Each structure stands twice: as C-alpha cells, then as structure tokens.
Amino acid sequence: MVSRLAIILAVGLFAATAAKADQGITDTEILLGEVEPLTGPPALLGVAYNVGTKMAVAEANAAGGVAGRKLRVIVEDDGYVAARTIQSVKKLIDVDKVFALTSLSGSNGVAALPVVEKAGIPTMASIAPITPLYQPPRKNVFVVGQSYEEGMYQLVRYLARKHPGAKWGILTQNDDYGVALRAGFSHALKDGGINVVFEGEYKKGQQDFSSDILRARQAGTEVFMAGGVLAETVAMVREFEKLNSKPAIGMFWPGRVPVTLKLMGPAGEGIYAVDYVETDDSAAVKAFVERAKALVSEGEVKAINRYSLASYASTKVLIEAMRRCAKTLTWACTIAELEKTKGFETAVMGPISFGPGVRFSSQAVRIMRGDAASLTYKVTD
Amino acid sequence: MQYLVDLVVSGIAVGAIYGLVAMGFALIYKATGLVNFAQGEMAMVIAYIAWTIAGTVPGHPWLVVGGALVAALLLGLVIERLIMRPMLGEPVFATVMVTIALAVILRSLVLLVWDPYPHALDIGVGRDVIHFGGTGVRSAQVAVMATLLATCAVMWAFFRFSRIGKAMRAVAADERTAQLMGISAARIHAVAWVGSSLIAGIAGIFFALIYDVSPNLYHVGLKAFPATILGGLDSVLGSGLSGVVLGVAENLAGGYLAPSLKEITGFAVIIAVLMVRPFGLFGEREIERV
Structure with a gap:
C-alpha cells in the first residue's frame, strides 16, 4: 500500500515537473520571450537586437520550425530600467508562459537573474555580455559574446x-x-x-x-x-x-x-x-541584410546594426539546441543541448561553444578601423 | 595660459546655451510665477523640428532656422492656450506638476514622432572650426555667444521700453493690481510662453548644431536650471549671464581639478551663492521659492 502510494506520488511529481518544463509549447507553436529597451535612447541597441531575433525565428520557421512547431516571440520593452526588466521577465515566465528567453535586456538584466535562475527557464543573455551574467555560471543562463x-x-x-x-x-x-x-x-x-x-x-x-x-x-x-x-x-x-x-x-x-x-x-x-561580430562590409553581413529584406520590414532592415548580428547568433544557438531535443523538448533537454554546443557556426561571428560549467561563449575579437566615406568599419591587419 | 584661454572660451560657449535656456525659465517665472520644468524638452522638440526641416529642404539654413522658430512660436502658444491657461487660478504646486507632465509628454512625443538615434543637424554652416590665435571654436559656438548677447540686449530693451514688457514687469510685481489697471494677465502669460519657447528653440538649434539632436537633448534644461537659480528666478538677464558663469566654472573645475567634478560644479556654485544671496545674484529679494 505504502509503495503504491509512493509510486503515485512519484508519478504525480514527475508529471508536474514535466508540465512545468513544457510551458510555452502547444501542438503547433513554441513561445519565446524577449526583454530589451525599445524606447528611450538605448532603443538603438534594443530595436536592432529584436530584428536579429526575428530573423533567426523567421529562418527557423521557414525551415519547418522546431519539430513541426512554429516559433513565436513575445517582446517586452523595459526601457533599460532594471525594475521594468524584472517585471517583464516575470510576466513572460508566469503570465505568457514562454518556453525560453532570447534576451534579458542589457546590463540591467543582472537584476532579473534571481527570477530566471529560480524559474529554471532556458535563457540567452547576449545584449551586454557583462561578467555578472555568466560569472558564477548559472545552469540555465547562456551568454554569447565577449566581455x-x-x-x-x-x-x-x-x-x-x-x-x-x-x-x-x-x-x-x-x-x-x-x-x-x-x-x-x-x-x-x-x-x-x-x-x-x-x-x-x-x-x-x-x-x-x-x-x-x-x-x-x-x-x-x-x-x-x-x-x-x-x-x-x-x-x-x-x-x-x-x-x-x-x-x-x-x-x-x-x-x-x-x-x-x-x-x-x-x-x-x-x-x-x-x-566580435563581423564587419558591415563582410560577405556574411551583406548576405544577412539581403535575407532581412525578405523577412522583416523596411524600417527594421534600416535598424540593423551589430546588435542584430549578436541577437541572430544567440537565438540561432538556442533554436539549434531546441531542435536537437525535437519531440522531447523540455527545459532540461534544451539546457543540456545548449551546454553541448561546440563550434556552432552562424556566419556573423566566430564559432560558438559552451560546455559543462561554461555559460559564456567568449568570442574572439577583431580590431577594426572606421571608414568615414562608406560609414563602415573594416578589419585591420 | 593657452590652456586657460581654451577652457574659458569653451566654457563661455556651452554656458551661452545654458544662459539662453535659463532666460526662458526666468521669463516664464517673471510673468507667471511658475517654474516651467519642460523648458529643456521644448528646446529638444524645436531642435528635432529643425532637423526634420533640414532633411526635407537641404541647403537652406535660413529656412531651417525660420521654420523652427515659427514652430517654437506655435508651440509656446499651444502650450499656453491649451495647457497652462486652464490652470490659471489653480494652486502653484498643481501647475508646476502640469509642466512636469508636459516634459514627460514631450520626451515621449520625440520618440513617437522621430526615433531614439542621435542625428547631426546639418544645415551647411556652424560645424566648421575657426581659429583665434591658438584657440579653436566652431562657428556655431561663436554664433551662440553672439546670440546670447543679442538676446540679452533685446530682453533689456523689451522690459525697458516696450509696452508689453512694462506690463509684464507690472504683472510680475503685483498681478491683481496690474489687472485692475487694465492689463490682461492672460495675454502677458501668452507672450511669456511664446518668448520662452522662442528662446528655448534658439538654444535647441545651437545645441543640435554644436553637438547633435538626440532624445538626451532635454538634459540641457537640467543643466540650465541652476543658472536660473544662480541669476535669480525672476531675473531674465541675470539668468543669461549666470549660464555663462556656470559654463566657465564647470570647465575650470573639469580642466584643473577633476573631469568628474565638472557635472557637480554648477550645483556647488549655487549652494555657495545662495548661502550669501538666497534670492540669487540678480533676483528680487521678495521672491517666493518653489
């Protein structure tokens, strides 16, 4: 009798955990959430970052989505105010019930780390790769970029x-x-x-x-x-x-x-x-902008800058991890697959890798010089 | 010595912008007894309008300046007629809160109508560098210094000789008595708001020429407000002069003490001066402070 009760409890507990881990997934759709500054002067980076996410999601959907499910992103504007970042993250996790976060805003995202860590949701935090976001490493928070x-x-x-x-x-x-x-x-x-x-x-x-x-x-x-x-x-x-x-x-x-x-x-x-992202005159960025013309609005194409590339790469890594989980898509599986990421190519920056206890991709940087005539930066010798 | 001269000249240039904005603060206070906390935002909106005109009709600097000043005039009128006049007779605190709300609305308006990115106001003039001896200044900086002087002269003549200027002084001295003498306080308030908006617009255009047009431009109001306090809330000319004093003081502190002290110098000067003259360097002794 006691052992039967224990089995029922264990199954119940497993079911509850599984249900929590699977939030944001329906038969046809997977919800992602993103917090960034879309108003105020920091919108320069937030708007561009959002374009990169849209690009990665649009490309993934065009290729069939993740295990047949389309991806959809819910975006929250925090105005680069830490209190609003926390509020937005809580809303995305508890109200919208997204499956993963593609952005935790900028350096103010540090304030939302306890919320994200407690929830256990897979999170990419790549707008401002500051040390407190990845040091000490948190199981579910991954940062693409360089310090x-x-x-x-x-x-x-x-x-x-x-x-x-x-x-x-x-x-x-x-x-x-x-x-x-x-x-x-x-x-x-x-x-x-x-x-x-x-x-x-x-x-x-x-x-x-x-x-x-x-x-x-x-x-x-x-x-x-x-x-x-x-x-x-x-x-x-x-x-x-x-x-x-x-x-x-x-x-x-x-x-x-x-x-x-x-x-x-x-x-x-x-x-x-x-x-650590490619220069504007590189073939990869030119191709990125060309693809953007078909996937996002004209205004969004104009907003593309280096933050779009950072976001694109970061979101691609997340989607790839989700794809590897496929039918068994859960938070635990996604985090485990993110951790296994090795030399993942996105074309817009160097290969991306994480590892056990390593939540920071530490991208190689390059030195560039401004060209006033073409308004671009070119890699130096 | 050259270093000192460079610091002082740069200080006068930035102080001239503070001075213009400060004059706008003082003009409204003198006529209405209010502190308009949206002064910096008004300068920002006019700068954005100038930038829009410059992008629409490139190569016509006078059209840009003229169009922006007409817009400033209309902005002042609209604010006075639609927002401030209904507040006549309401407690000062409530009216001041309305100006704070106006500031927030104007800031949001800029992001709604334009964008969050910084832009250069390119009207073909103002950005070139002129050298006086070993000192380099942009032509817009020379122009803003001259404009501050001209604006001070115009304001002095306005208050001294014009009928409306004298009426404004009368309203400032005793509004009820002035009304009994047949002066329309509402009309005087409208003139003050229009004048203040024009001065803010001029400051905004110069700021945009020397630096850039961005949603941060309204900060110039925060920098200029100490100049108004220093000069005296009701002293239009004193506020203009105090802007220059603060600009130079900031640069000397940043140049000789530490760069990080630059931003607090204005407030330190205010504390020092107000301890000795609580009504400001040029203000009337009876001023009620907000």
Whole structure:
C-alpha cells in the first residue's frame, strides 16, 4: 500500500515537473520571450537586437520550425530600467508562459537573474555580455559574446604594439560599463609599455567634453581610449577635431554602429574599434541584410546594426539546441543541448561553444578601423 | 595660459546655451510665477523640428532656422492656450506638476514622432572650426555667444521700453493690481510662453548644431536650471549671464581639478551663492521659492 502510494506520488511529481518544463509549447507553436529597451535612447541597441531575433525565428520557421512547431516571440520593452526588466521577465515566465528567453535586456538584466535562475527557464543573455551574467555560471543562463574587459584588453594591446612609447589617455563613464572598460585597461597596463598621462571619468549623460579633451591634449595624449557609449564617443572625437589634435582613438563596440561614423564626419576616419561580430562590409553581413529584406520590414532592415548580428547568433544557438531535443523538448533537454554546443557556426561571428560549467561563449575579437566615406568599419591587419 | 584661454572660451560657449535656456525659465517665472520644468524638452522638440526641416529642404539654413522658430512660436502658444491657461487660478504646486507632465509628454512625443538615434543637424554652416590665435571654436559656438548677447540686449530693451514688457514687469510685481489697471494677465502669460519657447528653440538649434539632436537633448534644461537659480528666478538677464558663469566654472573645475567634478560644479556654485544671496545674484529679494 505504502509503495503504491509512493509510486503515485512519484508519478504525480514527475508529471508536474514535466508540465512545468513544457510551458510555452502547444501542438503547433513554441513561445519565446524577449526583454530589451525599445524606447528611450538605448532603443538603438534594443530595436536592432529584436530584428536579429526575428530573423533567426523567421529562418527557423521557414525551415519547418522546431519539430513541426512554429516559433513565436513575445517582446517586452523595459526601457533599460532594471525594475521594468524584472517585471517583464516575470510576466513572460508566469503570465505568457514562454518556453525560453532570447534576451534579458542589457546590463540591467543582472537584476532579473534571481527570477530566471529560480524559474529554471532556458535563457540567452547576449545584449551586454557583462561578467555578472555568466560569472558564477548559472545552469540555465547562456551568454554569447565577449566581455568588455577582454575587448578593451585586446584593443589596448593592439594599439600599444602600433604606437610604442606613446602617451595614453582614457576617459570612461562612471558606471558598470566604465568599470569594465577600466578593468580591461588596467589588465593591459600590467603587461607594460603603456605610459598613461590622462585618466578621467565622466558622469553618465554628460554632453559637453570640451574641458576633458582639452585636459587630455594638454597632457600630450597620443593614443586615446574613448570610453563613451555612442553620443559621448562622438562628442570626444569632435572635440579633438576642434582642437586640431589627432591622436589615435580607440572606441568600443556599443558605439561601433554606422550612425557613429556619420555623426563624427571626417573626424571618424581611421578610428579604431573592437568587436566580435563581423564587419558591415563582410560577405556574411551583406548576405544577412539581403535575407532581412525578405523577412522583416523596411524600417527594421534600416535598424540593423551589430546588435542584430549578436541577437541572430544567440537565438540561432538556442533554436539549434531546441531542435536537437525535437519531440522531447523540455527545459532540461534544451539546457543540456545548449551546454553541448561546440563550434556552432552562424556566419556573423566566430564559432560558438559552451560546455559543462561554461555559460559564456567568449568570442574572439577583431580590431577594426572606421571608414568615414562608406560609414563602415573594416578589419585591420 | 593657452590652456586657460581654451577652457574659458569653451566654457563661455556651452554656458551661452545654458544662459539662453535659463532666460526662458526666468521669463516664464517673471510673468507667471511658475517654474516651467519642460523648458529643456521644448528646446529638444524645436531642435528635432529643425532637423526634420533640414532633411526635407537641404541647403537652406535660413529656412531651417525660420521654420523652427515659427514652430517654437506655435508651440509656446499651444502650450499656453491649451495647457497652462486652464490652470490659471489653480494652486502653484498643481501647475508646476502640469509642466512636469508636459516634459514627460514631450520626451515621449520625440520618440513617437522621430526615433531614439542621435542625428547631426546639418544645415551647411556652424560645424566648421575657426581659429583665434591658438584657440579653436566652431562657428556655431561663436554664433551662440553672439546670440546670447543679442538676446540679452533685446530682453533689456523689451522690459525697458516696450509696452508689453512694462506690463509684464507690472504683472510680475503685483498681478491683481496690474489687472485692475487694465492689463490682461492672460495675454502677458501668452507672450511669456511664446518668448520662452522662442528662446528655448534658439538654444535647441545651437545645441543640435554644436553637438547633435538626440532624445538626451532635454538634459540641457537640467543643466540650465541652476543658472536660473544662480541669476535669480525672476531675473531674465541675470539668468543669461549666470549660464555663462556656470559654463566657465564647470570647465575650470573639469580642466584643473577633476573631469568628474565638472557635472557637480554648477550645483556647488549655487549652494555657495545662495548661502550669501538666497534670492540669487540678480533676483528680487521678495521672491517666493518653489
């Protein structure tokens, strides 16, 4: 009698677990959820990111979906506000009952990690690959990309080789983004050969950089790391132009979008950038844009930038893991298959790999230079 | 020495923008007793309109400026007639809250009508660099300094010689008595809103020329508000001058102390000045603060 009761309880428990893991799946459809900033200035990355997800989903559906089921994405706008990120994630999991999350917004997604971890839902968090998203690794959270620290380290080492003995300046934002960039810069300093003559921080939202750049020039800066997001980097570069000062300037991937070069004008010619997704003039990105014309709206094609590529690759990895589970599609299976991802090719960035206890793909970065005439970035030697 | 000159010149240039926006704050306060917290947003909307005109009819800078200023005039009129006039006689706190709501609406409007991306306002002039000795400035920066001076002169003449200017001073001194003397307070308020919107529009266009047009442009209102407090909430000319003082102070702090101090300098100056002159450098002693 007792053993029969135990069997019934065990079956019941298994059934309950299985039912929970299978949320968001019907006979014909699989629901995915995505949180990102679609309003406010950060929409520059959120809107573009969403286009990449739509592309990956549209291509998967065109190829028959996952085990015959079509994919559909529910998108939530958090305006890049952490409280709204948490609210949106809870809604997607508890109300919409999506099967997986394709985005956890940007660095503010860290605030939603406890919710996601507790739920156990397969989650891709690839807009802003900051360390707290993957360190310590969480069973169900996967990050495609490269850390700001490593990107900065590689850019600084490259420029140090190109400009031996130069005087360096760096200006970064006073937030987690700036902290990450400074950490990468400090790491590169330990390797030696870098003489820093100007180091400054600016308050997020600052628009006038005249005194900062005057100070950098006064210190004799020959290589300058512009640690702005987008408009800030543009303002710094244009201040140097105004002062008729021409240091080698390096910037970071959040600003590596065509609009930055357009705003900089001739001053953006030859600016150094670092990124882990393909450049705009590569065959892969040209093909991506061509495919987009058939899959998304004209306005969405115009919104394509590097974040679309990051999203596309990240969502492709998730869909591939779901496909490998096929008929036995559950959270546990999807997470297990994501973990087995090895050298997965997406064409828009290097091969993607995860592993046991490894939830960060650590993409290889490349150094690029801005071409003001074509408003594109080209890979350097 | 060249470094000091560069810092001061750049400070005057950015301070001239703060000064213009601050004059708009003061003009409305002087006429209505209100602080308009949507001043920066009004500058932003006009800058976006200028950018739209520039994209529609490229190569016509005067058409862009003229069209944007007409839009500023209409914006001021619409806000006064549809939003602020119905609030006449309501508690000041409620009316100030309405301006905060207006600010939020204008910010959202920009994202609805335009987009979240930064854009360059290209009207063919203003972005070129002029060198005075060893100091490089953009022609738009020279123009904004000259415009601030001209606006100060116009406002001085307006309050000193024009009938409406004198009426505005009368309303500012005692609205009830002014009304008993036959002055229409509603008309004076409308003139103040239109004037303030025009000045905000000019500041917005210059900001867009020197920096860019983006949904962050409204921050210039937050930077300019301390200038209004410093100059005196009811002192239009004092607010203009204080904008320049703050711009220079910011640059000197950023240039000689630490870049991170730049953004708090304006507020530090305000605390120091208000401890000595609580009504601002040029304000009237009896001012009631909000």
